[in-house]
Amino acid sequence: MRWIVKRAIIALLTIWTAFTITFVLIRLMPGNFIEMMILYYMNTYGYSEEEAKELVYALYNVNLDEPIWKQYLDFITKLLQGNWGVTYCSRAPVLDCLLYALPWTVFLLSISMTISFVIGIGLGMFMAYRRGGLFDGACSVISSISSAIPNFILGLLLLYFLAIQYPLFPARGSYDITIEPGFTLEYVSSVLYHAFLPMMAYVLTSFGGWALAMRGSTIRVLGEDYVIAAEARGLKSRRITWTYVGRNAILPLFTSFAISLGYMFGGSVFIESYFAYTGVGQVIGLALSFRDYPLIQGGFLLIITAVVVSNFIAELLYGVLDPRIRRGGGYE
């Protein structure tokens, strides 16, 4: 119990650090960014100083006439109440922008992640059983290459060669906009068709890492005494493979998988930007290129919170899945 409280405190501290970093970055920018924005609105749109201040106040959740510590507290309370400020580009609330994009990202990445995890686990176990052989050698090389290729480069290559040069797949968007969204076969297949290349870019660059990790983990488990004992007891080899080796080998990977599910909420800025996929990653990518600070800030907070929460859940889950590591407080 003490351990859980300790982890929860660290998780909250992490989210708080992220809040503070974004606040400080924007407030302490050389040449004070906020004041620059007020001048910008006054000069470009002919706002009066009062109006410009009011707008910037809405954009950043900060009231410039108050001392900075008060602005900071204000900023946090507003955030907690769901007021994440408004975007520059459309003046729409930041939270709405992110929540619109979230389902697309979750759809795209949860499927890609699960596929690469399953391929990686299967391949890794197979490699471990055939270790030293030709199959293992070839798959190790392929897995290493997969983990070495940056996903943004593969995404670009797939986009260029399979969507622009030879237009087998759509290059842009998350579905055909001429089709009415709904639970129709036409719509669903259009969604899957558009998601294919982004998913490929993700799966092909990430299954290798899982496979190599699973290979190492399986080899470690195969050397354990309880596996040798199970073999000596004459248990069926299929039973040993799944219940003795497989289950124990997946354990450490399962935690990493749970953690990576947290990263899912941030989307993949590269892949979604290249394919103009309407997910959180693309929103953040656009926000970055238009320097839309409130939106960047909101996206970052969404990612941080998701990652921290999933980290926390993964640690709790690990204790449930593996009773051996349930232990009292302390780091050792």
Place this chain on the structure above:
Amino acid sequence: MSKGAKLKSFLYEHIYIPLRILAKSKTSLVGLIIVSVYVVMAIVGPMIVPLDLTPHREKRFMPPSLEHPLGTDFAGRDIFAQIVHGGPPVLRVAFLAAFFTVLLGTVIGIASGYIGGKVDLVLMSFTDIFLTIPGFPLLMIIAVWLMQSRLPVTEPIVALLLSITSWAGLARAIRSQVLAIKKEPYIEVVKCLGLGRFHVIFKEILPNMMPYIAINFMLSSIGAIYAYTGLLALGLLPYSPGNWGAMIHMAQAYTGTIGTGWWYVLAPSMAIIILQIGLVFLSSGIDKIFNPRLREE
């Protein structure tokens, strides 16, 4: 032992034997060759291949030919020369970022493990926070901030920025190793002999950390290349023409609309991909040098 014999045995132990272990595994050897070629290219290449960045309207998007082995870009400039001149900054940033990462991770890890107590608690809470903050989004935000702030964005600054998000894992690993080593009897002996902290840390603890330091150096240079070229590809760092990440950014922007110039997309992509593959292979070899259990018979 004479000086010559000492040098000879040093070279034998630290150069010859590791190289022989590397050479035993084909993939590690391939990795070593790839990385060496890149390093030699980065040193010698810019001296041999001149970089001419004046635009030539009539030579836009010319496919590979004898005159331009990798074709020309959107402004009619030779792509091969740009690739050659783009190597040194990428390698320099990768090396510096890996160096900073290892330095930060080692210092914090040893301080935390060796001093212990409140220092340990504070440093490790700090480390935990950095372990969970997602690295790339944080990098993007700081990069935009740097660009907007008009501070000079030099290579060491970029490298330092990249290392901020990657030292935490190493610090944790080193701390737990230090905790284990601290309990070993030989440390007691060294302390009883009256040798100070300095000796214990630099002569006894640090050499034991070399496997972690070496492998983390490799892994963080791979990560740094990904992040550096990635930030450039997103257009989030100020760049000079000829930088690989910047080339990807331009290729993406130009060829996406025209639909021609596959060579412009392919050249920087392959330059980065092959370097990354080389580094991954080489780092598995380095792992084998330090962990005899990983060597295949």
